[in-house]
Every structure is written in C-alpha cells, then in structure tokens.
Amino acid sequence: MTSHQKCTDGVGRRDFLKRLAVVAPLMWAAPACVAGRPHRSPAAADELVADLVIIGGGLGGCAAALAAARRGLRVIMTEETDWIGGQLTQQAVPPDENAWIETIGGTRSYLALRTGIRDYYRAQTPLTARAMANPRLNPGNCWVSRIGCEPRVALTVLEAMLAPYVASGQLRILRHYTAVAASVDRDRVHAVRVRQRNTGHDIELRAPYFADATELGDLLPLTRTEYVTGAESVAQTGEPHAMRTAEPDNVQAFTMCFALEHRSGEQHVIDRPSDYASWRDLAIPAADGVTYRLLSFDEPANQRIGFDPERRTGYWSYRRVIDRDLFALQPADDARYRHDVSIVNWGQNDYSFGSLIDVSAATAQQHVARAKAQSMSLLYWLQTEAPRPDGGAGWPGLRLRPDVMGTDDGFAKYPYIRESRRIAAEFTVCEQHVTTESRPDATRAADFPDSVGIGHYSMDLHRTTRGDYGRYGATFPFQIPLGALLPQRVENLLPACKNLGVTHLTNGCYRLHPIEWNIGESVGNLVAFCLAKRCAPRAVRQQAKLLQDFQRELARVGVPLQWPLPG
Structure with missing residues (x-):
C-alpha cells in the first residue's frame, strides 16, 4: 500500500x-497554444x-x-x-x-x-x-469534516x-x-x-x-450512452433495500446552500419571502413515522443537535468554515475573520420536490428557483421564529456572506447535487458489496481485483423526490472497481463524477469528495495509459497484464488500491 x-x-x-x-495572474489567461498546436481564440x-x-x-x-x-x-x-x-x-x-x-x-x-x-x-x-x-x-473547526474552509x-x-x-x-x-x-x-x-x-x-x-x-x-x-436514473428494483440489483419496482424518477434531494455569519445585537433580517408561510407550515415524514414541520428542529435528532449561534453550538458549528477563535485579528486586519461563518446545508433546506434529471430546462430552472426560495425561507425562520434556549425566538443578527460564496446574494453558485444519471456499467457496485448489514459474516467489503482506488463513507441517502426519508447504513471501507468506470457499450466515454456504475443506494457512499476525486484521477490516468499502450479502456480490465501494469502506474502516482487488512 x-x-x-x-x-x-x-x-x-x-x-x-x-x-x-506567481501563477495566480495566469489562472484566468487563455493559453496561446496546446502542446505545440496553436489554439484559436474561442x-x-x-x-x-x-x-x-x-x-x-x-x-x-x-x-x-x-x-x-x-x-x-x-x-x-x-x-x-x-x-x-x-x-x-x-x-x-x-x-x-x-x-x-x-x-x-x-x-x-x-x-x-x-x-x-x-x-x-x-x-x-x-x-x-x-x-x-x-x-x-x-x-x-466544523464537525462534519476535518478541514472545513471557505x-x-x-x-x-x-x-x-x-x-x-x-x-x-x-x-x-x-x-x-x-x-x-x-x-x-x-x-x-x-x-x-x-x-x-x-x-x-x-x-x-x-x-x-x-x-x-x-x-x-x-x-x-x-452521446446516447446507456444510463440508469433513480431507484432500481430488487429484481435488477438484488439489493436487500432496493425498491419492489424500479422508480427512475426517485432521486435524492438537492440543496441550495448559503453562508451565514452571526453579529450579536445587530439587525440583518431579510424581507419576509412571499411564500414563507407555505414552507414554514409544510409537514414531512421522518424516520420515526411522525411528520414534522420542514422549518423546525422538532425532529428528535435535530433537537439533540440544536442550533445556537450565540453559544456557537449544534448546527451552527456543523458546517462552519471560519472559526473566529483561530484568528488573532488586529483593528486593521481583514474583517472577514471577525465572525464565525457557517454553511447551511441541512435537512431543512434539502429540496425533494422535483428532480433536475431528464426534465426540460424550464422545469429545472423552476426547481432551482423553488429550492432557493426554500433556503431563503429557512433563513428568515432562523432570523425570526427559530426557538432560542432563553425562550425567545429568532436570531436577527444572522447575516448572509456573499463574499464567501462569490455571489451577489450569499447563496451558492450551483445546487449541491447528490444523485446523477449513472452509466449502465460493465460492473455495478451494489449494497451487498459494501454494507455491514448485507455482509454480517464478513470483516471487509467485497474485494475488487480491478480496483482503481479506495473510499469510505456511510450509505447516506437524503430525502428523495418520492418522499423516502432516506437511509444511513454503515459500510466497510471499500474499493472503486475499474468495471464501474466502463460503459457497457460506448468505448471512449468515461465517467468522472457521481455517474459511475453504482446504484441509487450505493451512490450514497460513492458520491463524496475524496471518492469523486479518486474517480476522476483514475480516469485521467486511464486515458493516458490507453493512449500510450494503444489499447482500449475495456482491454485494461480484460487483460491481466494490462490491468497489472495500469494498477502499478496508479500506485506509483499515489492512488491506493486497497485498504489495510483488518486485524
């Protein structure tokens, strides 16, 4: 390893x-040539x-x-x-x-x-x-990650x-x-x-x-590449928690994230959104079978976590990207570090009321606009009605931070997408390959001899467009198989995001930052390898010598292919 x-x-x-x-000024400049070939201006x-x-x-x-x-x-x-x-x-x-x-x-x-x-x-x-x-x-100093940053x-x-x-x-x-x-x-x-x-x-x-x-x-x-969307059926995947019948339109929620700081004693309440009441009063089902208001911390898990920007606890520190205590500021120093900044990406602003996949551009734009309206209503609720530990309501000092997001309004430039179209792959990673529940007698995830990387995360599925509350199942540390990066038919198109050969369920553990990076890095190396060897990506998986050579190349550039054996 x-x-x-x-x-x-x-x-x-x-x-x-x-x-x-030195290179910062060059980042935005269009190069004049590529490897000796002139580029014309776009x-x-x-x-x-x-x-x-x-x-x-x-x-x-x-x-x-x-x-x-x-x-x-x-x-x-x-x-x-x-x-x-x-x-x-x-x-x-x-x-x-x-x-x-x-x-x-x-x-x-x-x-x-x-x-x-x-x-x-x-x-x-x-x-x-x-x-x-x-x-x-x-x-x-967030607790969702070990390196929360702007x-x-x-x-x-x-x-x-x-x-x-x-x-x-x-x-x-x-x-x-x-x-x-x-x-x-x-x-x-x-x-x-x-x-x-x-x-x-x-x-x-x-x-x-x-x-x-x-x-x-x-x-x-x-490109007319065969693909899968939404939730597969048990008959298709054999997964214990798959649907009885396939639901191609059943995908995870997406989220319009926003950045907040809190200035105690100040007033930064936004105008009341026109559709605020409908979002505030909307009830959704939870894991315990009870329905709770969307804009609330009423659900037991949310109550345990809480939210308090004054004490800087609970959801406030969950996705915090600036902890003011880490910065020794003088009066002339950058004011952007004088206050905590937290990213709001919670269940309360997960938008599960429509999909962005295989819909018209107009429909997609409408869903994104509604998702932003939902997030805006969550902000207004936090500023005005959210229960405080002292018995009061709302934190009017909460303030959007557009500079953090690079936008005019403090909202993200793009929706946070959890689930994509997925290639119909040579090999599809299923629940029974990775979850501890599906492998009760195992001590590790399924071994993939064609591994091109590793990853680990729980099988985390958020609320879906069909109203499924979601799942959070434990997994073993797992591998990324080369077969999941190969379309069944198309020869020269490769997935480099969340669109590899996984299911609706296993997408929940293969969609995270270091795993997506690993997928892309392996694809970039695979293309270079295939051009050098004058072979097809499919041949790399099919021929033992090519696979061995490619995996040796990945290891050389720092792509681990397996986890340490347990024990």
Missing part, C-alpha cells in the same frame, strides 16, 4: 506558496482538439485534468460557472470524508489539495500561534494546482460552457459541441477520449 505520510505530492510548502503567488474558433476533453469542472473533472496533464496529455475542460471545484467550491459543501483521511483514504494529490488549503491559511490569514502550529488545522480558498488552491498546465498550454479551461450536442458513430464519440452561456457561441471539441464530469451526467443522453 502506498504511504500517505507525506502528502504534498513532491511540492514543499514554500514552493507551493511561491507557485500560488471567439473566432468553432473547433478545438485535445487528447482528452472533460465536460464538467467539478472535483472529478479537476482531478482527471490534473492527472492527464501530468502524464503529458493535451486537455480541455469545460465548466458551467466561473468556478471550478464542484461541490467543494461552487456548491459550498465542506468535504465529507472518511475517518482516516489524514493518513489514508485519499489519493496523494487529494491529500496535497488538503495540505494546500492549510498552507493558504497559514500564509495568507492572521492565524493565532496555536492554530498556525496545528498540523491538522481545521479553519472552521469555498474561495479551495478554489484558489485548486487553480494553483492546475496553473502550471494552464500556463504551459497543456490544459485549457472553458468557463461558462455547457454541452449541447454530440457527434457519435456507433460506439464512439467523435465530438462534443459546447455553448458559451453568456454569448451563445459554440465550439466543437474533438478528442480520442471524453470524460463526463458533469454533476448530473449530462453527456450520457447527448
């Missing part, structure tokens, strides 16, 4: 910070060519781009918004990680990302001496990691572009047409390989 005690990926802290300072061009085209700039897309560029490939990556980084940045979700992430459970480059975030705070913010010396600095900081570090390849021309990032069409011949994708969201300008992207790193698996229908 690869050691992860040194997780800077060969870049020392001083070198990293020097790189961050304003004038209608076609660009690369070795790998990645549609989607989330964590999986960034990891795929980084891995492929490090292997010498020419890469084009598109992104719908102006921020790469997906759930860590534009969706504002502090990393959900396994319990051992500081030493194992992430790839070397993912651990380097985490190190870079800590180094940024040490170099660029007025940390206290104690916080500065803490090797496991958690800027938010989305903007994660963005800065991600761009610094990619900047050398942007500057050299190996990597081109096209922001504000979405895929609108694809050219497909039988089992191969030849080109994907992308459109600039602001100008309507189209570019044809051509490559021998494509990766779908979109949050919803958008390339799958465009």
